[in-house]
Amino acid sequence: MKVERITAGHLPGLRDDEVQWHVLPFERDGLRLEVSVPMLTAAQMQALAQRVRGAADRHLRTMPVAEIIDVIDRAIARLLDRNDPFRREAEAWLPVVSGYDADMLRLGLTGYFKTFRAPQLRRFVAEDFANPAVLDGFQPAPKGGAVRAFGPDLLVHVWAGNVPALSLWSLVCGLLVKAPGIGKLASAEPLFAGWFARLLAEVHPPLADCLAVVWWRGAGGEEVDALYAQADTVLAYGGNDTLAALRQRLPMTARFLPHGHKLGFGLVGAAALDALKAPAVARLAAWDVMRYDQQGCYSPHVFYVERGAPVPPRAFADYLAAELANLQQRFARRPLDLAEGAAVAKWQQAVEWGSDDQVLIGPVDAPWSVAYGDSLQALAPTALYRTITVVGVDRLDEVVPVVAKQRAFLQTAGIAASPEELYRLASLLGAAGVTRISAIGAMSMPEAGWHHDGRFNLIDLVRMTEIEQSAEAAAQPFAPYAD
């Protein structure tokens, strides 16, 4: 078997031979990839925190946001260039570590990177700050006085490995608010964050020391406590249990921004279910299921489909199954390990042996699976990896109380309905806890500047410093020109 080795992470101020390395092995199609990830001691972690803070003071905080956007834009342009060495690395190795279909990944990466070009980044900033100049200096406040936004003194990122290059979101957010950052690589995708830090250093060398990318095993030990002790903001992705344990370890004064488990679903209204429109919606729905094999927080688990239209819900489920079969030809599902396969089988069995109005559509051994239920059922997760439930309902409104029961897990809802229906349902769903409503087909492609989990990506990172009117007024008498 051919073996390739990659050194991951980014360690400003540390030589490779000064740190301990751990090897994460990946295998695909007769190729073995060994990714070495850096494990730091508590002292090294402390020194690293000091170093990135110092560098950010000198080089990042002194940059106007417009310049930061320019630097990110140039880095993203290189990631979009399929001849660029960084992009080539990403296309070569991300399929190996994630197991995802290479073409699906290539399309996914391009679609994703496109949302980080300069115009989108400006929109991203404008989304949170009416006057983006507050990030560069004091700006007059409408109530009087002046106000300025400061990013965290040290932003710690803890990434998850479900969606490749997921780390780009929080890295960009941190940069836009001028925060020095130390991030922990996900064991399932330990590559992209380090690449991005190095790419940034190539594009704008002074930024080389403002970001560091490390790894630790599981929850980590004293070295991680040393890091958390210095962090004033921690942004983390992962399971709710992991996040709860993480929160316990943070100093009381640290700001914690968790992105936990979510459960996406879609609503298909009768208006979208005529003989012409229904197959098209089903095709888009299949794309949402296929992208990243449903591993995103925004990925759908259940589609609720309204009865009473020319295409009944059961027929919609058949269309969806056919589209998933088609997509399997273009973008094959990644091979499942024994535990993942067992989970899929268990989910299928629950459908097969469950109540009589539930059926499993298609062959059991297909690399996708559609369960159809003819009566309203709870919003519950499927086994992922392209396993989806379609539920027939009399009216979409019936779905609202059902999904409201999972309030803590709600985020994305895809809707196919008329404009009036869209707004009416959006009000009901928003009240139930949904934070993002998208077209079906765009569920797994959030747009630039979206409010992840209903929060402000940038505002949540900053603190505001105000100069009150009183200070301004009180300063007047001390001016050299005072009478």
Place this chain on the structure above:
Amino acid sequence: MDKAASLLADLLAFIAMDGCTDKQFDQLALRLFAYQYENNAPFRSFCQRRGATLRKVKTWSDIPAVPIDAFKAMELRSEPALPTERVFMTSGTTGRAARGRHFHPRLDVYDLSMTRNFARRFMSGAQRLSMGILFPDEQAMPNSSLAHYLALARSEFGAADSRCFLTPEGLDLPGLCAALEQAERTGRAYALLGASFSLVHVMDALREQGRGFRLPAGSRILDTGGYKGQSRELPLEDFYAGLEELLGVPRTHCINMYGMTELSTQFYDDGNAVLPSVKSGPHWIRSRLVEPVTGRSVAPGERGILVHCDLANYNSVTTILTEDVGQWAEGGFLLLGRAEGAVAKGCSLAVEEFVKAAAA
């Protein structure tokens, strides 16, 4: 004699044989399949969904494997319910999940399967042994297949002074210690049988009191079922080392039984000197290792999910799909734990975590 009765008689005779050929196994497996297909309606519709008909199933490994969760969802039976039937149930945790049910209109097949196999694999030639049982008795747990199994062990193979040391008040440690002391004194071999977690409790209690025993030669221990969250999770190495150290029973005589409520036959190893030990069953049960979604057998050497075809399961279904991971080994299979539901790698929710959260 009607068809069902003659099938049952043949099955009992089959179990009583000393072994069988592949052909003999197949013949009986197919007769049982036809019988269950005809009389067990939920099983029949499962087979139909899988495209498995009487004509297509040509050998035991063609019989569709019923997932153990089906024992929770459906009444899998070929004979009508009887007031006298015994029902063995899986240990449902916290009452949320339904418990799997296995109906036994009569226990003669189960009992013959158990005793034939137990005599050979645990007793190894001994007629009767003085037994200490670390599990509630059948009166306390009438729906536990393990309670019945242990009651059978005691009545068929236990000496007159055999006793159960797990009372409703808990472990009777003084009583157990007295029995162990007596065995040491008299030099008569002793057998200790029970749930793995009960043996952990015994070891913990003995350590706490600073006590230990050297049971006479020929003594043996049977553990089964793992810890099920009822005791601390002891690595197997420590578990068997502890039994040898505290009770003086060599690891070659510490036998682990692998059984399931959904089966009527048990698997045993030949001691646990080397871990993981190799498990095997008698001639009336056969196993496959499959890839869980496709149900296809895995390549040799690969890990797979265990499927068992147990001919003693004459009333429910012969062939079940477990959630246990196995791997072939010389003389049987290695049991490598349960296929835990995969944990989602990121912020998409996996079923297990959701169920946990919903139960909280």
